[in-house]
Amino acid sequence: MRRDVTRRIFRGRDLVAVSAQARAAFGDDAVVLRTSSLQVGAASAIEIVAAPHRDVERFRARMTPKPERPSVIAFVGPTGAGKTTTAVKAALHPDAFGDRRVGFVTLDTYRAGAVAQLETYAQVAGVPLEVAYEPADVAPALARLADRDVVIVDTPGRGPKAGDAAEWRALLDAIAPDEVHLVVPATVRRDVAEAVRDAMEHATHAVLTKLDEVPEESGVADLAAALDLPVRWVTDGQSIPTDLAAGVPRLVRALGVRGGIE
Ligand SMILES: Nc1nc2c(ncn2[C@@H]2O[C@H](COP(=O)(O)OP(=O)(O)OP(=O)(O)O)[C@@H](O)[C@H]2O)c(=O)[nH]1
Ligand SMILES: [Mg+2]
Structure with a gap:
């Protein structure tokens, strides 16, 4: 729906890797909304939820009295x-x-x-x-x-x-x-x-x-x-x-x- 904020989950071995994915998808000013670490067996990984900066700012502006x-x-x-x-x-x-x-x-x-x-x-x-x-x-x-x-x-x-x-x-x-x-x-x-x-x-x-x-x-x-x-x-x-x-x-x-x- 038009009004929604686009968000996506990115997973990778470390923060550098997932941030690069988010920037590739949403541009250099992609907003990281949430970061969590994942444990897969002995390996650890990072998961982030990111969104385009423009979408987040538009949402914030619409919600702000x-x-x-x-x-x-x-x-x-x-x-x-x-x-x-x-x-x-x-x-x-x-x-x-x-x-x-x-x-x-x-x-x-x-x-x-x-x-x-x-x-x-x-x-x-x-x-x-x-x-x-x-x-x-x-x-x-x-x-x-x-x-x-x-x-x-x-x-x-x-x-x-x-x-x-x-x-x-x-x-x-x-x-x-x-x-x-x-x-x-x-x-x-x-x-x-x-x-x-x-x-x-x-x-x-x-x-x-x-x-x-x-x-x-x-x-x-x-x-x-x-x-x-x-x-x-x-x-x-x-x-x-x-x-x-x-x-x-x-x-x-x-x-x-x-x-x-x-
Ligand atoms: N868990 C939870 N309960 C809430 C919250 N806000 C209100 N309640 C509960 O919801 C019930 C109804 O709350 P009211 O404030 O009486 O609701 P109302 O809209 O005035 O109800 P009417 O005047 O009957 O239309 C009460 O049991 C409140 O304690 C909340 O944020 N969380
Ligand atoms: Mg009431």
Whole structure:
């Protein structure tokens, strides 16, 4: 597929030999994404995964968010994708918003227990939480959070076929977030992820969650390339807030995972 990063595995007796192969294939600036040593009986060998420099830089550029600092940021996506957990991680992780003061708004008044789930975290963390049931609630809710630098918006889980999407989209439109992050588990099939993205045309960014559930994070970079949205964060576990990481370095690293490379 056009958007994919070309990668190839090269094997040889030492690094000099395999690097020469990679340069012959991809040019002098070929990027070595991963190096491992192999033991074949008594002999040892080197294996690398390499890619054309241009492909890696294009991938990095596509995945890198613009440097603007958002003040209202929403998390959307399918049920159980990790929206609420990621919203809380982003609010509390020191590398996400640093010293900026954070507030929550939730639009998820549909699922039983959803408000309580976020309320518990908000209370423990001392982050104010507003609940918006209808578009008229939005302006007063944002006004009560006027002293916050960043407002994080949690939304109900909706798959591509949900019939009632119009209701909460009206709420989201009223909030007018600077960034809408599409939350997609790294475990989903690529065609499913693409359908989710096509159904959420508002999305400006993607968050890949549950990287810890994918062996070696194989295929994660390709899933991100298929979504074709910049990635501020990925998540790799249930611990709040520690299991949140910057997206791009992790995705570039995942390019070098051997699984899935022909
Ligand atoms: N292993 C793993 N589990 C995660 C990760 N992120 C979230 N989860 C778990 O996934 C489950 C669903 O997370 P939520 O944050 O409630 O998902 P949601 O998208 O808000 O779900 P709904 O609001 O019901 O649509 C919880 O058990 C989370 O702990 C992750 O990165 N790795
Ligand atoms: Mg939720």
